[in-house]
Amino acid sequence: MDVTTNGSQQIRLKRATVPEIYRKAARILKSAEERKGSLKNLIYSSGFRDVKPLYALVAESCKHQSALDELINNTAGFQNVKPFDPHLARILITELIWGKGYLKPINARAIRIILELESDLRQALDSLNSQEENDSVQQISAPRYVRVNTLVSTTEKICNQLTGEGWKQVRSKKKSGYEGFIERVKGLGENEFILDFHLDFLLVFPSTAQFYNHNLLKSGAILLQDKASCLSAVALKSNPFYGKMIDACSAPGMKTSLLAALSNNQSSIIAIERDAKRCNTLRQTISNTHASKVTVQQADFLTLNPSDYQDVKYILVDPSCSGTGIISRLDSQRKSEEGANLELRLKRLSSLQSRLVEHAATFPSVERIVYSTCSIYEEENEAVVRQVLTKIGQSFQLEEALPWWPRRGTNRYDNPPDDVIGVKCVRAEAGKDLTNGFFIALFVRRI
Ligand SMILES: C[S@@+](CC[C@H](N)C(=O)[O-])C[C@H]1O[C@@H](n2cnc3c(N)ncnc32)[C@H](O)[C@@H]1O
Numbered sequence: 001m002d003v004t005t006n007g008s009q010q011i012r013l014k015r016a017t018v019p020e021i022y023r024k025a026a027r028i029l030k031s032a033e034e035r036k037g038s039l040k041n042l043i044y045s046s047g048f049r050d051v052k053p054l055y056a057l058v059a060e061s062c063k064h065q066s067a068l069d070e071l072i073n074n075t076a077g078f079q080n081v082k083p084f085d086p087h088l089a090r091i092l093i094t095e096l097i098w099g100k101g102y103l104k105p106i107n108a109r110a111i112r113i114i115l116e117l118e119s120d121l122r123q124a125l126d127s128l129n130s131q132e133e134n135d136s137v138q139q140i141s142a143p144r145y146v147r148v149n150t151l152v153s154t155t156e157k158i159c160n161q162l163t164g165e166g167w168k169q170v171r172s173k174k175k176s177g178y179e180g181f182i183e184r185v186k187g188l189g190e191n192e193f194i195l196d197f198h199l200d201f202l203l204v205f206p207s208t209a210q211f212y213n214h215n216l217l218k219s220g221a222i223l224l225q226d227k228a229s230c231l232s233a234v235a236l237k238s239n240p241f242y243g244k245m246i247d248a249c250s251a252p253g254m255k256t257s258l259l260a261a262l263s264n265n266q267s268s269i270i271a272i273e274r275d276a277k278r279c280n281t282l283r284q285t286i287s288n289t290h291a292s293k294v295t296v297q298q299a300d301f302l303t304l305n306p307s308d309y310q311d312v313k314y315i316l317v318d319p320s321c322s323g324t325g326i327i328s329r330l331d332s333q334r335k336s337e338e339g340a341n342l343e344l345r346l347k348r349l350s351s352l353q354s355r356l357v358e359h360a361a362t363f364p365s366v367e368r369i370v371y372s373t374c375s376i377y378e379e380e381n382e383a384v385v386r387q388v389l390t391k392i393g394q395s396f397q398l399e400e401a402l403p404w405w406p407r408r409g410t411n412r413y414d415n416p417p418d419d420v421i422g423v424k425c426v427r428a429e430a431g432k433d434l435t436n437g438f439f440i441a442l443f444v445r446r447i
Contacts, residue, residue: 016105018088022095024048025057026087032062033087038400039423055416061094062423063411066432067128068093075124077117084113093121142327143185143434144205145196146222147230150261151290153221155201161216162203168192178406185434198404199230201261220288225254228325228428228438232372233258235401235426235440236316243313245269246363248301248356251278253285255318260291268293270309274300301356306363313367315360319353321373321380322346325437327430346379353380354387361392361443369396369443374436378410381439385421386413392443400424401442407433409441 028042036042039058048054061068068090072078078089092114096103103111114121148155159169170192172184181197188194188206196202204227216222233255236245241263247256250271259269271286271294273279279298286294301317322345353373360369371388373380389398398421409425426440 016108018092018108018110019104021048021050021054021057022088022091022110025054025061025091026085028054028058029061029087029090032058035403040417040420043417051417055420057091057094057099059411059414059416059420059423060098061090062408064094064098065090065406067125070128071121071124074128075117075120077120084110089114097121097125141207142226142430142436143188143207144209144211145225145227145230145435146193146203146205146209146211147225147258148201148203149221149223149257149289150201151265152219153216155195155203158203158216158222159195162193166191167205170194172197182432182434196227199227199234202227202230220290223254223257223289225258226436228374228433228435229254230258231402231405231426231428231438232316232318232370232440233262235372235442236314236368236370237262238314238368242267243367244309244311245314245316246301246309246312246360247271248315248317248360249273249319250296251275251282253282253289255316256282256294257285257289257291259314259316260286260289260294265290265292267314268295270294270312271296272299272301272304274298302359304359306359309363311365312363313365315363315366315369316372317353317356317360317369318372319356321349321353321375322377323374324376325374325428325430325439327436346377349375350379350384350387353384354391357384357388357443358391361388361396367445370401370440371443372438372440374438376437378412381427381441382409382413382421382425385409385425385441388443389419389421395446396443397446398424399442399444401426401440409439 024046028039028046031037031042032039043051043055043058046054071093072086072089088110092103092110096114096118103115106112106115148158163169168191171194172181178197184194185204190206190208193203193205196204211217211224236259245259245267247259247269250256251273253271256269256271271282273282276298279296283296286296357369357371360366375381385398401424405426407427407429409422409427411422414420414422428435428438430437
């Protein structure tokens with residue numbers, strides 16, 4: 001029995017249980033974290049009768065995961081309430097702040113605790129939001145990413161050479177996870193570097209590190225490539241990774257060269273680029289990086305006749321986009337392009353982007369298509385995926401790209417529970433991942 005006060009009256013409340021939808025949602029979050037299944041499967045197998053609101057709640061909570069973690073860790077009151085299921089806390093806070101805006105019944109212990117902390121939580125959220133605004137106003141300086149070209153050398157050899165030159169390789173504490181890694185990168189000293197948290201061929205240096213004249217760069221043993229840009233080639237990779245590929249929009253060829261490295265020069269790759277000048281740069285990249293099975297073709301991908309490419313299994317579509325995720329352009333672009341101009345430009349870009357992916361889907365043997373942009377706008381990202389699925393959804397399904405990557409797309413274009421987009425797509429954010437802003441979607445042919 002709980003006691004609460006109403007003016008001078010004391011009211012005795014009977015203890016109630018937390019509603020089933022919240023308990024189920026919390027269990028699903030926990031199982032998803034433990035990689036026991038996809039969100040969709042976990043929701044369906046939860047036995048809950050009304051999957052739509054359950055899905056919406058879980059998806060909303062996933063969307064705000066990092067804010068929720070911060071709120072729970074930084075709201076003083078939470079330290080004094082134990083034991084408290086952190087997954088249930090996340091669900092209840094989601095409902096209170098981004099969902100219905102209220103919680104019932106108030107005499108369930110977990111709900112009462114959250115309601116007692118409500119004003120602290122809202123205050124913590126306000127300061128989190130204003131901190132994020134400050135961060136985005138400040139010039140974000142990305143670290144220098146160095147990709148080891150595994151066609152030429154190995155990560156170990158490159159690390160040894162660099163330490164021989166005076167660089168110091170550091171590590172982040174394993175226990176501190178990805179967030180600890182990001183903090184370690186932010187604190188890199190000017191002669192320090194660290195192996196990337198996710199990609200074993202990527203080294204991370206402070207932004208001041210200079211490699212433009214380095215012999216390793218000249219010999220093609222290393223490339224200067226942002227981490228997010230590496231992720232789309234990695235998302236295309238299947239296990240095994242073998243078969244003909246097309247890179248539909250290739251120049252300057254960073255992703256083509258990574259595809260060649262990921263397939264260990266075992267697969268033929270056709271690198272398409274429509275712009276003649278950029279084709280020259282592409283050819284240079286391909287030759288400098290020893291990507292020996294790449295053929296460069298100057299053409300508009302949309303004019304390629306799919307029946308001439310019967311055995312192509314993989315297509316990467318990384319088309320022209322607004323480039324609004326690129327860190328060096330973040331501030332100036334946002335200020336200079338607003339309103340109607342931007343809307344029109346995004347409309348044009350997204351229409352072309354959709355056509356390119358739809359065309360990729362007409363290649364007779366294609367099994368995997370990756371679509372990526374360095375845009376922060378939903379119009380060029382989730383909305384393109386939604387549009388493309390209406391055309392190719394019978395033959396292709398959207399698959400969860402890079403399941404180990406923490407940041408996912410927005411769920412605004414979802415039609416749950418069967419048709420989800422956000423959680424399946426990857427997003428990278430400058431402020432959180434120290435990479436360019438990026439988006440990736442993976443389409444896989446239905447069997
Ligand atoms: C974002 S860049 C590609 C970057 C490249 N994937 C890389 O990682 O180095 C887009 C490129 O696609 C080319 N492009 C745009 N539309 C195209 C089309 N329809 N056919 C072929 N190339 C196209 C542009 O000229 C530009 O060079």
